Amino acid sequence: xxxxxxxxxxxxxxxxxxxxxxxxxxxxxxxxxxxxxxxxxxxxxxxxxxxxxxxxxxxxxxxxxxxxxxxxxxxxxxxxxxxxxxxxxxxxxxxxxxxxxxxxxxxxxxxxxxx
Amino acid sequence: xxxxxxxxxxxxxxxxxxxxxxxxxxxxxxxxxxxxxxxxxxxxxxxxxxxxxxxxxxxxxxxxxxxxxxxxxxxxxxxxxxxxxxxxxxxxxxxxxxxxxxxxxxxxxxx
Numbered sequence: 576x577x578x579x580x581x582x583x584x585x586x587x588x589x590x591x592x593x594x595x596x597x598x599x600x601x602x603x604x605x606x607x608x609x610x611x612x613x614x615x616x617x618x619x620x621x622x623x624x625x626x627x628x629x630x631x632x633x634x635x636x637x638x639x640x641x642x643x644x645x646x647x648x649x650x651x652x653x654x655x656x657x658x659x660x661x662x663x664x665x666x667x668x669x670x671x672x673x674x675x676x677x678x679x680x681x682x683x684x685x686x687x688x689x690x
Numbered sequence: 691x692x693x694x695x696x697x698x699x700x701x702x703x704x705x706x707x708x709x710x711x712x713x714x715x716x717x718x719x720x721x722x723x724x725x726x727x728x729x730x731x732x733x734x735x736x737x738x739x740x741x742x743x744x745x746x747x748x749x750x751x752x753x754x755x756x757x758x759x760x761x762x763x764x765x766x767x768x769x770x771x772x773x774x775x776x777x778x779x780x781x782x783x784x785x786x787x788x789x790x791x792x793x794x795x796x797x798x799x800x801x
Contacts, residue, residue, distance in 0.1 A: 579733070608788075608789075610791075615793070616793055616794075617694075617696075617779050617781075617791035617792050617793045617794050618734065618779070618791045619791070620788040620789065620790070623788060631787070631788055633788070634788065666733055666734075668733070674783075674785065678724075678736040678739070679736065679789070680735075680736070681726075681733025681734045681735065682733050683731065683732055683733050684733055
């Protein structure tokens with residue numbers, strides 16, 4: 576189908592390793608969001624792109640987290656020197672229009688486990 | 691600071707009856723609210739939204755009510771079906787700013 580896809584679906588990393596999580600949004604969607612969802616919690620905002628511009632990165636928990644969307648389509652969330660507290664599901668969502676008020680289409684998420 | 695709260699972690703309802711899921715918020719500047727539904731191992735899917743200028747929005751079996759004075763919204767599902775069993779997230783936002791999600795309520799519809 577033409578939904579949002581994320582890869583890998585599961586990632587196990589040793590503490591201190593770098594990881595890269597990929598998001599393929601729906602073609603033509605202007606907005607792209609990254610969320611972190613801990614067990615038993617709701618998705619927590621990390622960062623927002625409007626096309627290739629990163630307009631809000633206020634939710635990134637530390638400077639070890641970095642996101643990019645260089646051509647306004649595929650996005651990558653990179654986590655450097657992973658820590659155990661980074662273990663979570665990372666969700667990507669896209670929407671047709673700018674801003675968060677429009678319906679967001681979520682991918683299935685990447686479950687990151689840091690050992 | 692939990693700006694969007696879902697105080698009931700779980701809810702069980704008989705098939706055919708009404709399910710009412712509640713959500714409270716603290717930020718009076720939110721100007722839109724959304725409900726998402728999530729099945730295990732899948733991302734959330736959009737259900738219904740409401741603008742702060744309205745007090746009700748209906749879409750088939752789903753109705754969202756907004757009480758701005760009480761900073762409270764609710765999602766009504768009538769009639770409830772077993773396929774509605776999922777985790778429901780309330781979310782809120784303002785303009786182009788980030789969307790804030792609640793912690794979710796797990797709904798179980800018993801056949």
